[in-house]
Amino acid sequence: MNEMDQILMREHHLENETLSLKAKGLFSIMLLQEPTWNFTVRNLAELSRDGIEAVGNAVRELEKAGYVERHREYSPEGHISGVRYILHRTPCQGKPAPENHQPEN
Template sequence: MTKIKVSHNKNYTIMSNYHLRDKKLSLKAKGLMSYMLSLPDNWDYSVSGLSIVCNCGRDAIRTGLNELEKQGYLKRVQQKENGKFDKTIYILHEEKQK
């Protein structure tokens, strides 16, 4: 049996395994969520920003976000200011929400 040994130094992320073991999520959605969980709490989430740091197109980010939202791991709240759409707040859940 092959074993993997990981040498943990610094600058690593501790996260739940729920999304990683969810068979309903694609590898793209699992990777995107894992990457999002590794970002600082004050990081300014946007499709464009995620596209840049993940080195993939905005459509790929959108489909990954939509999948996470559909499966209950992500909630997006659209804020309004002066009657106009403003920032979108991303709320990640480590466990699937119903």
């Protein structure tokens, strides 16, 4: 771990007393992943011994707190083709996209 990595761990989320320890740890792990890493609840769960449900709950906690945004991506036929994750080092103040938003054709 280099000096920059150590500085990055002094993050806002670690000092946020409203977040659970599970959410803080998960977000720290998420920040360490490459931007091209395939962020899914299933893949995140594979990084620990916690199950999919526990990881999903932590991701929802991070969403509610403004650290994570998940945007569904749709195929041209209108089917969900994936989910795009956006991570915020400090809580996002913007209004999150509606959960079932579909792009207009």
